[in-house]
Amino acid sequence: MSIQQEHYEKELYICAKCGYCVRECAVWKVNGYDTVTPRGKILLLKHFIEQKKELPPELIKNWYLCCTCGKCTEICPLEIDFPELVRTYRIQFAKNKKNIPKPFQKTTENIFSTGNPLGRSRDDRNDWRPDEINFKKDSNHLFYVGCMSSYWTMEVAELVARILNKIQYDFTVLENEPCCGYIEFWSGEINKAKELATNFAQIIKEAGITTIFTACPGCYSTLKYDYPKLNIKINAEVLHISDLFARLIDEGKLNFTTNLNCTITYHDPCHLGRFHGIFNTPRQIIKALPSVKFIEMDYNKENSNCCGGPLRTAFLDIAQKIGELRAKEANDTGADIVTTICPQCVISLRQSSHDFDYIVTDLIVLIAKALGIKEADDYL
Ligand code: SF4
Ligand code: SF4
Structure with missing residues (x-):
């Protein structure tokens, strides 16, 4: 991946319009509009570039309506790196402040006034x-x-x-x-x-x-x-x-002593798994926890589905629906505990799983519990 305008403009012209990305798109799955998919965004942007016209604000907004989850890239026969294309054009759009959705602007203000995107002290x-x-x-x-x-x-x-x-x-x-x-x-x-x-x-x-x-x-x-x-x-x-x-764990320095007696499934964070290939070490840790039965979700590793987390700030309704789809997939495993190793995913899955009985918790909590750290019980 690279933050380079020239290279990514070429990607617009590589797209074969095959539409394989459409049904994989996390946003399309909940709103059904072709204009939010990679194919839709690319075709519309190319049209306006060729007409030498500015992209209208409602179509610019679509470029922010993307989880940057990379599921589309996984399926694209031409391996178009769509999250990086999104980033490239967001950089272009951000040159005119009016184009940036207000929640994104607020986040930037927060970082520079309080040191964090949440605006906390x-x-x-x-x-x-x-x-x-x-x-x-x-x-x-x-x-x-x-x-x-x-x-x-x-x-x-x-x-x-x-x-x-x-x-x-x-x-x-x-x-x-x-x-x-x-x-x-x-x-x-x-x-x-x-x-x-x-x-x-x-x-x-x-x-x-x-x-x-x-x-x-x-x-x-x-x-x-x-x-x-x-x-x-x-x-x-x-x-x-x-x-x-x-x-x-491999070096024998992390030794688990407490049985967890539960069934666990694991949600792959997109920016850890699909982006950087860290699929195995979280699973290696889960499998080392005593008295745990591990069940994979149907969609896992490269094929995992997004929890909607990155959209929660700017497009909460859509993020919530994306999260509910993933929460249902977790429920289908029958696991008692749904774990992941990402603060954003934990929050998103918790907020999206009110209809289900399982516990959503970060893998760190389970590691602490298995080490006999009593404070872990406060979070289970
Ligand atoms: S799958 Fe790739 S090539 Fe096909 S329409 Fe989507 S972005 Fe274009
Ligand atoms: S990165 Fe995710 S949300 Fe964005 S277009 Fe691809 S599949 Fe859809």
Whole structure:
């Protein structure tokens, strides 16, 4: 993937109009309009480019009505990287501020006024930290919590720290943790994304960090894959926490002691699985949990369906319907627990599964429970 206008303009002309992407599109599945699908967006945009006319606002809006889940790319015979095409055109549209949907604009304002897309106070960012957690200030291993787990899925932040303390793995956190810029990278605000990335890289350099791990696929994807596209280098290994924990299991440093006695299914976060191929380590961890029966959903790994999470801020009705489809697929497995390893997916699946009896929880909570960390019970 690359943030390059010239290359992606060519992709518009590669599309064969075959329509294989239509039925796979997460948004089309709930609103049925061809204009929201890759084929529809591409055909309309090409038409206006060829007519040397501006795309009208209602059609520009369609380019924001995309989960960037990549399911369409998986099926496209010409392998058109549609999420990257969406990003490319959002960058073009963002040059005229009026084109950007208001919730996206508000998110940008929040990041630059409060340091997080949610608009929450900077003073509350460290509220997840219990007094008894030990951080090693001069450690080279950084747990980057991210905005979502700092404010929303705070149990993930707390339990990652408790797990690492329990196995005596030295780590530190940033006292004034900044936003990585994930949302700016995807909303087309590329100069603002660059500003955030430059600041982040400088902080990491000054702190002498050699390894960064995070439980958020968005942060992971941004730090590891998007920063280099803007020539911003972080001289540290970037890991998603599922890779770190799978590694620690292999090394015999993460030993589970508590039986969970449940049936679990797993939802693949799109920006972790389909984007970066991290399918196996979360499953490896689940299968290592004692007394767990693991059941795959019908649509899994590359073929997984989106939970609608990325649309919740700007297009809540559509996001909710997409989430309900995925929640139903989870229910069809008969599992007691639906897990994933992404704060956005946890929230989306929780909000979409009120009709079902299963528990939705982050895999971090299950790992903590299996390690005998009693605080995990508060989140199950
Ligand atoms: S599947 Fe690919 S080639 Fe076919 S219409 Fe969709 S984007 Fe175009
Ligand atoms: S990335 Fe997802 S939501 Fe966007 S067009 Fe492709 S399938 Fe549809």
